[in-house]
Amino acid sequence: xINRRTFTKAAGIGTGAAAASLAGLGAHANAVSAHRATDxxxxxxxxxxxxxxxxSFDTLKRVRAGVLDIGYAEAGPAHGPVVLxxxxxxxxxxSFVDVAPxxxxxxxxVVVPYLRGHGTTRFLSSxxxxxxxxxxxxLDIIAxxxxxxxxxxxxxxxxxxxxxxxxxxxxxxxxxxxxxxVSGYLITDVExxxxxxxxxxxxxxxxxxxxxxxxxRLAMEDRTDxxxxxxxxxDTVSPTWHFDDATFERTAAAFDNPDYAAIVIHNYxxxxxxxxxxxxxxxxxxxxxxRPVIGVPTITIDAERDPFTAPGNGASYRxxxxxxxDHRTLSGIGHNVPQEAPTAFAQAVVDVDRAL
Numbered sequence: 001x002i003n004r005r006t007f008t009k010a011a012g013i014g015t016g017a018a019a020a021s022l023a024g025l026g027a028h029a030n031a032v033s034a035h036r037a038t039d040x041x042x043x044x045x046x047x048x049x050x051x052x053x054x055x056s057f058d059t060l061k062r063v064r065a066g067v068l069d070i071g072y073a074e075a076g077p078a079h080g081p082v083v084l085x086x087x088x089x090x091x092x093x094x095s096f097v098d099v100a101p102x103x104x105x106x107x108x109x110v111v112v113p114y115l116r117g118h119g120t121t122r123f124l125s126s127x128x129x130x131x132x133x134x135x136x137x138x139l140d141i142i143a144x145x146x147x148x149x150x151x152x153x154x155x156x157x158x159x160x161x162x163x164x165x166x167x168x169x170x171x172x173x174x175x176x177x178x179x180x181x182v183s184g185y186l187i188t189d190v191e192x193x194x195x196x197x198x199x200x201x202x203x204x205x206x207x208x209x210x211x212x213x214x215x216x217r218l219a220m221e222d223r224t225d226x227x228x229x230x231x232x233x234x235d236t237v238s239p240t241w242h243f244d245d246a247t248f249e250r251t252a253a254a255f256d257n258p259d260y261a262a263i264v265i266h267n268y269x270x271x272x273x274x275x276x277x278x279x280x281x282x283x284x285x286x287x288x289x290x291r292p293v294i295g296v297p298t299i300t301i302d303a304e305r306d307p308f309t310a311p312g313n314g315a316s317y318r319x320x321x322x323x324x325x326d327h328r329t330l331s332g333i334g335h336n337v338p339q340e341a342p343t344a345f346a347q348a349v350v351d352v353d354r355a356l
Contacts, residue, residue: 088159117263
């Protein structure tokens with residue numbers, strides 16, 4: 001466990017604030033039913049909504065946190081239990097545009113930040129390295145929690161957001177009430193990443209290798225090429241999601257952040273061992289390379305039509321979760337789980353919360 005004093009020293013920011021199962025949490029696919037919490041009271045059932053019911057957030061805010069001025073959406077009562085929803089690439093806060101009001105209606109304070117390099121989030125200094133290694137992104141969220149005086153929160157994410165939430169749950173479990181992680185355990189071991197995957201899996205990661213080239217970097221810096229590339233990723237990793245052009249364009253606006261290309265390129269190159277991180281994050285990366293276990297209550301979600309979903313129904317990462325745990329598979333759903341299946345995602349958050 002990394003304590004907050006060592007976090008503050010490394011990140012240069014101010015301080016702020018045995019396996020068990022989740023009884024009754026066996027819901028799979030998109031069906032959502034009432035569950036019974038550990039204290040015997042019924043777990044609320046999240047009402048079903050169609051994807052795309054909402055198109056915007058009512059409240060957008062900004063706060064200085066660590067090395068960033070972070071833009072974020074907020075919904076729900078100010079003093080409710082906090083849920084932090086974390087997006088991935090190439091996505092933004094709109095992945096949770098239907099999830100947030102569902103959770104707000106259950107009494108949660110929902111905070112949905114733009115990750116570094118996305119949307120309205122900006123670096124405070126032009127001298128800060130545009131670094132997107134995994135621990136740097138996780139420390140951004142710790143800094144956000146401190147800035148908003150959030151001592152503990154439920155963390156829920158997918159893609160980069162799952163990785164970030166997993167890291168916080170592993171290194172700072174005292175800050176986490178529960179975890180919903182799409183695709184399971186995504187903490188990166190850079191050395192292990194150098195080992196080839198089966199060809200079909202490598203094929204799904206085509207853009208990762210494209211970004212390793214100068215050609216890929218130039219494509220991400222060009223607005224037209226970037227737009228087309230990100231749209232292609234949406235189409236291929238969510239083959240059953242029939243989103244319209246307006247839905248994509250709302251998210252694509254977040255790609256115009258001046259640091260977007262630098263952050264995306266560094267993230268994927270760093271994960272392949274092709275770009276350096278910063279020394280101040282070394283202590284965290286050394287711990288993360290050991291694949292630390294996560295002991296907070298967790299629900300993992302696999303999407304059936306996501307090309308990155310590992311075979312085995314979560315078996316490949318089951319041993320990394322040592323607390324109360326449930327795994328769910330969503331049939332017919334692709335990579336952008338919260339936007340494609342908002343009711344199932346929101347229900348997982350409610351369910352993991354009631355496992356406390």
